[in-house]
Amino acid sequence: MAEQTAKRQINVPMMADLAARGETPEVLFWVGCAGAFDDRYKRVTRAFVRILEHVGVKYAVLGMEETCTGDPAKRAGNEFLFQMQAMQNITTLNGYGIKKVVTACPHCFNTIKNEYPALGGEYEVIHHSTFLQQLINEGRVTAEGGESFKGRRITFHDSCYLGRANNIYEAPRAVLEVLDADLLEMKRCKTNGLCCGAGGAQMWKEPEPGKKDINIERAEEALATLDGNADVLRHLNGVESTAPALPAGSNHGGSVIAVACPFCMTMMADGVKNKEREQDVQVFDLAELIASAEGLNA
């Protein structure tokens, strides 16, 4: 029953080309600036496109017609710049008659879903975690045939703009469930999740003076969770209850911090690096994990 495999090149469909042929996609994939420019997050974009191709969803991207949603400008208080960006994007999206948008960035997701309607852009917007969950539920993604995550420790870091901002807590966890890995929750998770430190335009500035960088605080919590380090967990701030900790153990290579946001990716990866743990702890996006488990990586 050996599966035969073949490599094929993907020509990512551009919305302008589809429109020229009079076609409409099932869903528009909003790549986002991080997904398009950040070397690390480009790999997430590519993984997600592989999944889209693999399951045969009819999708398209805007390519060079896409521009920043305006999220960082709005969070930083520059409402004027935000609205300029938003109107430009809405003109593009409405021009193509887009109905449904999927994106791997919680910030783009939140902005297009919640803030574009007031400016005339109304679409069904879903985050890629929800999209992947749907593919799994429909049996179109099985997470078989690729890398096995069985028995590996994975902890999911909630993105603020997915979680508290939009109440999406279960979809990313449901996606991770299919990996058959050892899923661990951090003490500060779901509604109590601790920010990675990059939201609200912090991604583009140095933090204010303080005792510690936020991503270090969060990385320490994630690493302690994966290590089962009860000492660290007991001394975390902002939680009054004590979650049961794993028995202590430090060397169980191949643990994963799963994220669903480009900024969280950067912050958590930097935090892990700061703690000199890149050797045994990696930071992956949900789409990368699924593409890898599904055996789609070329």
Place this chain on the structure above:
Amino acid sequence: MHFSFQNILFLLVAVAGFGLFFWQARKIRANILVGRDRDMSGNVNERLWKTLLVAFGQQKMFKRLTPALLHLVVYIGFIVINIEVIEILVDGIFGTHRFLQFLGPVYSALTATNELLGALVILAVAAFWWRRNVQGVRRFTGPEMRAWPRLDANVILYIEVILMLALFTMNAADLKLHGSALPGAFPISQFLTGLLPDSPAALHVLERVGWWAHIVGILLFLNYLPSSKHFHIILAFPNVYFSRLVPQGQFSNVESITHEVKAMMDPTYQVPAPATEPDGSAAAPTPFGAKDVDDLAWTNLLNAYSCTECGRCTSVCPANLTGKLLSPRKIMMDTRDRVEEKYNSPLIFSPNLYGKEAKHSEQEHLDKENHTLLRGYVTPEELWACTTCNACVEACPVNINPLESIVEMRRFLVLEESAAPNSLNVMFSNIENNGAPWAFSPSDRFNWADDLFLTEKGTSLAKQA
């Protein structure tokens, strides 16, 4: 009991107590309404349901079990024991004695419940006092917890104990005076009668002292509320009712900017005429964002008055946790202090020393231009430390939203003063010029799709069959 001088005195005291409270409440209402208009009407059912869950049902308190249970005892005690206040009012005005006794067994159940709750309230208050003053729970500390907020928190606890002790003095004396003839059931006071003198005259005086102390204490407490964080027992309900129904990630849209942007993109777009004063003259243009309290929406000011300074917001704030200046609780306390400084103080006595005396030198105080909520109280350093993560909003048991106020002040800094940190100005110009917050060329936006391959899984033999 018969109608007497005491009844007239009581009537005067009660009218004065409630009158003074309504006078103060009206001033606070006026203070809240200096905020900008914001339409929070509609969705009545959804809002009532939320009020029932979050305010009446204490839903969000239960994120932290220990304080939630302690608070629940005091909260239920407050509500149930207040039924007794109705009786006190009727007895006081009409000279009756325990007028609700016609309820029979129900009355016994009521007095017994009151007594048990009263005892539990004393225990809960003692635990609160312990947590605050001995255990030193971290969120009760912080730079904004200066002398007055710390004193206020303890004063509230002391008053609550005094009110409960007055209740027990009254019941125990009454019980010893009348014995089993006294209507009602007194599971706690029956053990206290031994502590009281035997002389009927002394018992009568004690019963009166307890009775008067309870009702006068309540009226004094009522008039203390407007000066205190304890005002939350009233404003928590409207504050939850008027809290936002949209997703927490959705920031408000600035409509005046929408008109400008639309006019820029489409020259034929008609910008609505500017607002006019009632006399027909053009109204002063409102600034973008908030510099002072009257630039905030009235709901933001209601937030500030509903804050009970519990510090749950600050204790989960990632910026605060890592040692930055930002404290969402401080933003709320600053807002309340500033609105009372700028507008008429609603207080019969003015204990809010926290704002000016504690914080500003004489010279700064003379600097009228910069003595506003922004800069006078809240510094840009605090505002720029916010990650807009909504942890504070999520944590607040009464749905206060410090994030809205933070963003409004950021808007003022950026749009009116161009005073963003330089790195953010670089980000803005990147978006303007490249359509991305980083300095990448827009023509490289699609490079990620180069040389993209998919490992295609062949159809297995089993599936073919």
